[in-house]
Amino acid sequence: MDEIAKSHDAAEDSSLYRIQHPPTWLERERGLIARIAAALHELRAHPARSVVLLPYAQLMPLASRMWAQARPDGFAPRFETTMNWTRSLGPWTAQPDDVRLDAALDGLTAQTLLESAGLRAHSEALAGRLVEAAHQLAPLVAAVPPAQRPDWAAQVRPAIGLGLEAPALALENAVARIALEWAVASAYPADRLWQFLQASSDEGLAPLDALVVLEGFQAEPLTEALKAHLGARAVSIPLPDANSRGRLALHAAGDAEDEAECAAACVLRHLQAGAQPVALAATDRALTRRVRAMLGARGIAIRDETGWKLSTTRAAAQLMGALRACAWNASSDAVLDWLKNAPAFDAAAVQALEKSLRKAGVAQWSSWVAPESGAGADLGSLAARVQPLRDKLQAARTLPAWLQSLRELLQACGQWDPMAADAAGQKVLEALHLHEDTQAALAQSLAASAWGARRMPATAFVAWVNQALEAASFVPEYPLEEQVVILPLSQLLARPFAALVLPGCDELRLSPAPEPPGAWTSEQRRVLGLASREVLALAARAAWEAALQLPAVDVLWRQSDEGGEPLLPSPLVQALLLAGQAPAGADPRAMRSLAQQPTPRPLPRASELPVRRLSSSAYEDLRRCPYRFFALRQLGLQEFEELETEVDKRDFGLWLHAVLKEFQEALQAKPVPDRIGRAEMLDVAAAQAARAMGLADDEFLPFAAAWPLVRDGYLDWLASHEATGAQFEEAERWLEQPLGAVTLIGQIDRIDRLPDGSALLIDYKTENQSKTRERIQQAGE
DSSP, X not given: OOSBOOSSOHHHHHTTOOOXXXXXXXXXXXSHHHHHHHHHHHTXXXXXXXXXXXXXXXXXXXXXXXXXXXXXXXXXXXXXXXXXXXXXXXXXXXXXXXXXXXXXXXXXXXXXXXXXXXXXXXXXXXXXXXXXXXXXXXXXXXXXXXXXXXXXXXXXXXXXXXXXXSGGGHHHHHHHHHHHHHHHHOOOTHHHHHHHHHHHHHTXXXXXXXXXXXXXXXXXXXXXXXXXXXXGGEEEEOSSOOOOOOEEEEEEESSHHHHHHHHHHHXXXXXXXXXXXXXXXXXXXXXXXXXXXXXXXXXXXXXXSSOEEGGGSHHHXXXXXXXXXXXXXXXXXXXXXXXXXXXXXXXXXXXXXXXXXXXXXXXXXXXXXXXXXXXXXXXHHHHHHHHHHHHXXXXXBOHHHHHHHHHXXXXXXXXXXXXXXXXXXXXXXXXXXXXXXXXXXXXXXXXXXXXXXXXXXXXXXXXXXXXXHHHOEEOOOOOSSOSEEEEOGGGOXXXXXXXXXEOOOBTTTXXXXXXXXXXXXXXXXXXXXXXXXXXXXXXXXXXXXXXXXXXXXXXXXXXXXXXXXXXXXXXXXXXXXXXXXXXXXXXXBOOOOOOOOOOXXXXXXXXXXXXXXXXXXXXXHHHXXXXXXXXXXXXXOOOOOOSSOOOOHHHXXXXXXHHHHHHHHHHHHSOOOSHHHHHHHHHHXXXXXXXXXXXXXXXXXXXXXXXXXXXXXXXXXXXXXXXXTOEEEEEEEEEEEEETTEEEEEEEEEEEEOTTSOEEEEOOOOSOHHHHHHHHTSTTO
């Protein structure tokens, strides 16, 4: 992608990009501005006393600019969305038990409602489903004037359980009914709009001369309700206006990475040809972020209108890392991860702590004990600073108290100021109500609810924080002048883009009939007024057709997924292929010729790193591969072992060595001749070794399953071995032997003394017998 091949010169290419706002907005008869003006004239409405409702907020500044350009000397109507119009009518404060459309706070209310309905045992499991159902019903209820909601609820209440009569669906039925009652009993910001219209009617005044609705791909419940309420003073202008299709090009990519590269190259090709801004449709979140990273690395100014989950930002990850580190059973890795991201702790001290933990193999932070003298004293002072901070976030408390404690933790460990200075971090603090003013407002709001005094355990609070971050989105700041705009396919409508790059058009990511959200049955959706599968399919096809009307469109899809399974293009793309309406596009990436730059062969100088001590395993490395010996033994490039790993054969071998040493030394100090007594001594030694190695019961389970067989086999061997007159003398003896400039080092597993006084060296091996037979056949073993 470093050089984009151009099939035409820049002047010829730029003529192919027709910025769409003149025909869409400013055309004399068919343009939107002319049609809005004609509608106002027909209704004899003054523009200043009229509202034009747009399908989404991004059209508001564009519509105002287009009206000013077309009619610079006259009055202008108000261009609004229902949300912005409602917000302009004044502040709105939710009641404690209202549906707030805040997943974290609504989740608390949902648990309370489920408990009140006798479903306490299922409250945590069903709370998420209840919130989802209530959020889907909220726009429908908000579109009903508050005085009419009881009648509306009475009409739909008998049908809410349709299809859920079976006993096996009792919980689903309960969730649906509770969601309906919750949604109907709640107040909404749209209530201010209904109050405004009602107050004007009560005074005998017309609240508006006219309401002009520019239709989108899918009807909004509140917009339709406003049209019905205003009657003849409301008029709709259908969108999109029919236009011819633009210049299409189809690109079949091999896999996800190939698709991302090709999409980024398509964007760069359009920009190089003078097309600006270029729309990049966000049909696949992961793919879009990959393309965004490629374009951002080239300095392209990007306006991202979709953003990404707040939980995936670095700020959210650091906050969750702090919470995980403060758990009572936190792992050493979790605490180290937190300390490395906390500016208040010295980096060198944290590195020394990590080295000590990994050397000791301490997987659980609570199992680590800092040395009291020497270099370990500094580690003890670090632990003395860390532990009080962890202790403050372990006892159960109310949600406002939890938020205050979390705020104090972030400030104490130096994470607060960097988060407050970062855009994503600021969003994290806002989503969790961690600022002092929002904390006070939240505490006041919760005071009237059950959660004002309910104590939450640490695990419940961490789950609540995670839910809040998962539900929120982070949208980066917009550049002053964007070159690329990332947006959903449905928001391309009436936007003045010179070109569109549309990746993710495979059968999985671009369905012509999207699955309706939620667990509602088709009959429930019909009665409640939720969008059916047919309505969603029509909206998806309309968005697709509108997208193809942009001047230049690149359609991309991948032919295989991450697992190598083949993928077909979307049925919408297949229709283009069958109709022969779009040619296959040339690969926008140009081939480059690179001069060979061979990497010089490394020439290590082993003489500058003399070896003073040599073990048998190090000598084996030298015999097998001198480069390996140089890297591991002379340069010391040995990675730290993971603290949280599954128990393997090596762990079993270390444990067994410790068990046999403990047993043989105990048997030497107090001989026990009978087999039962020896078996009991071995079991005691096994338990002591497990505790010394910090093995929990679940980690010890693989050892415990094999232990009886190993124990009995060892006792059988020991009896026959002692019958020859051999006596145990020493276990795990460390030896050093000078040999010129090198000292040979090693540890002998066991030393026995034979009847003739000679020593017998025994090496324990926890391996298959066939491997042992092969080993002893080697002369150097």
